[in-house]
Amino acid sequence: MQLFKHQPIKIYNSLSGTKETFKPINEGYVGMYVCGPTVYSNVHLGNVRTFMSFDMIFRYLKHVGYKVRYVRNITDAGHLENDADAGEDKITKKARLEQIEPMEIVQRYTVDFHNILNTFNFLPPSIEPTATGHIIEQIELIKDILNNGFAYQVNGSVYFDVHKFNETHDYGILSKRKLEDLIHNTRELDGQGDKKNPQDFALWKKAEPQHIMRWPSPWGDGFPGWHLECTAMSTKYLGDQFDIHGGGMDLKFPHHECEIAQNEAAKGQSPVNYWMHANMLELNGQRMSKSTGNTVNPDELLSGNNKFFSKAFAPSVIRFFMAQAHYRSVLDLTDDGLIASEKGFFRLMDAINLLDGLKASETSSVDINTWKQKCYDAMNDDFNSPILIANLFEAAKYINQVKEGSETLTKEDAALLKTTLHAFLFDVLGLENVTKKESGQDKLSGAVNVLIKLRQEARANKDFAMSDKIRDELAEAGILLKDGKEGTTFSLL
RNA sequence: GGUGUCGUGGCCGAGUGGCUAGGCUCAGCUCUGCAAAAGCUGCUACAGCGGUUCGAAUCCGCUCGACACCUCCA
Incomplete structure (x- = not known):
């Protein structure tokens, strides 16, 4: 049923700031990417609300007949807690605190995430890729960005050159920020270290000897920058340009801004037609x-x-x-x-x-x-x-x-x-x-119906003491009787 | 300090330049042996101050206030 042909959908696009009529790149097909959680602790309700919003959107798009490929990643690579060169990443920190292997942290909280989402009746995404499973793709992307002149290598790390990029592109197009404002308003952070400018962000970070999560690369052992995994995984499964990219409002800047910049720098085109941002809880x-x-x-x-x-x-x-x-x-x-x-x-x-x-x-x-x-x-x-x-x-x-x-x-x-x-x-x-189960053909309903019948008989005999006793004691047990024209029904709670 | 979002009736929460969502609560009524449930009726709001307009809660300006982002964050 291709309902979508008669049900034109309008989507608020964060990029334009207006509601636009949704037109997918390929008629009848939708590619949607949503930034998933970093699995270093239990999901919290704010996460749940964001993912629930996109679960509903996924469900509605499917309902109107679109064939949707919904990609929601798991961030398990362990990014730094801040952009400074020093410091542990979140997963390693948690691993040290709990004295277990980082990948055990990842596993534990990925399972927790899935359990919670199942409890809330989420549909699984079509693909749920992990950052650590796409290191090669991320390295390839970095090579492209380097070749195109929008990144530089320093001491085993690679950084995105925001200032260079902004000369020919618009860094800030999504979050409506101007680079010069960012320059003036950047706080003094410790350990900006190797970066040419504070606005630059890491594509690849050199791993210090004690850093457990590490992978070999042309620039030495290290790990990928946070923004890169989403660019790698979204375009791998949805194409260099796709329909919808979603996430929490708080990811708009810098994360999504950087995704746009990375894609334009690597592939010469803006990756996403409709940017959607869910608000906070x-x-x-x-x-x-x-x-x-x-x-x-x-x-x-x-x-x-x-x-x-x-x-x-x-x-x-x-x-x-x-x-x-x-x-x-x-x-x-x-x-x-x-x-x-x-x-x-x-x-x-x-x-x-x-x-x-x-x-x-x-x-x-x-x-x-x-x-x-x-x-x-x-x-x-x-x-x-x-x-x-x-x-x-x-x-x-x-x-x-x-x-x-x-x-x-x-x-x-x-x-x-x-x-x-x-x-x-x-x-x-x-x-x-x-309440469906309770009002169905199960044993509880059979038992309650017997009591309802007894109560009716008592009422017919004007034995209201008995009829009220049945009703009140059922109520105490959490079963509510409702007298209607067609007879008595009940519900729980 | 910068950027952005927002400020709706007792509470929560939609929305549009004129025809005034919805839920919860509250009051009255109908039904009922009494209740409950359900139905009906009522409570008519848009932070403040200016302006545009025949008309604004909806557009513009200012003031006040809240929140988010600018640093890891859904």
Whole structure:
């Protein structure tokens, strides 16, 4: 189904600062690259939000029929903590602290990353390349950049010559910075060492003898610069020029700026047509930061084992909460916010679960096709999931109204409503119907139905003491009874 | 200091030059043996001050405030 032919998508392009109609290089195919995590510690929720935004975008592009190659890398090469010549890289530092091999650190936190993402129902990317697996490609790139005169070699290291590059190209085109401003505003850093100018960045760094993560190169043993791996891996799998490159807002400068510069220097063309940047996640109005303690891990949020939140939240509730904000807005994670989202989420799910039991009518009093297009319009407008969700709540209202008898649906419209809702909730937003199991044919539901029947009998006999006892004690056990015109149903929590 | 983003009702969070998302909360009503759930109704906001306009929360300027980046960071 090539829905995309009728559903033109607009994407906010950070490069132009405007929303542009998305036109892939090859019709029907999309190449998308997203900067993945550096695996030196547990993923934090900010990472999760960024990757979740792109997971949703990946899902929607697939939903409208694009064949998407989604590449998200793992940074495992161990870059320096700062651009100075001295100092350990993050992975080595962690390895020393934990007294294990750097590659053990990489393995441990890569596994953690995958576990967390699976818990949140992420789709795996099409390709998940690692920096250490692409050293040769990175070395080749450096050779190209050197040959084209945009880099220089000093003491076993190779640096990108930003000033030289800026003479013929525009360094700062993405982040809207001017090189001269950067020159004036660069802080005094220690150990700028071999660099001709502080704005230059490393393509290859010489490894000191104690440096464990090292590879041979034409310039001696060393390791690649941070910005280089993304250029190497994105172009290897997506071509010298590809459709979408995403990442967190904080990577815009210098990381993405440097990627553009590297690609132009090596291959003579700008690599990416649409740059997308996801905004930051805050915790109680403050930036999440390990140093100030204003941080919470995904598993702490899921388990409720933390000092910021009053209870545990299901992965889908957190997903839903995040989808209620636009990916380009700052989102503040709060207890109240999550609780409000949780209630809304379950209301939505309860409505979905009513769909199969609805009575069909001869005519429909609501226009499902118009509603459906509004859902697409929302996502087509730079993936506006909050608007989409507003429309999904409208659908939930229809469903409840049909159940009440104030609106009607034909069998066909009910089916269309159902497939559309499922597509957006589960395929696009990646949510999971956490109440589905309970309302199904399982043993719990059989047992609860027996109690519901007993309660009905008690009520028929006006034995309200007994009927209320059943209801209240079930409630205490976390099972909520809901009396309706068509009988009693229940839900958990 | 520089660059950029933003400041929306009790809270969260969309959005557009005029027709005033959505969720949560709150109040009233309907339904109910009573509740709960659901439905209906109400609460009408856009930091402040100027300007452009027939008309601005939406465009421009200034002020105040917040955040991000400029240094590893999703």
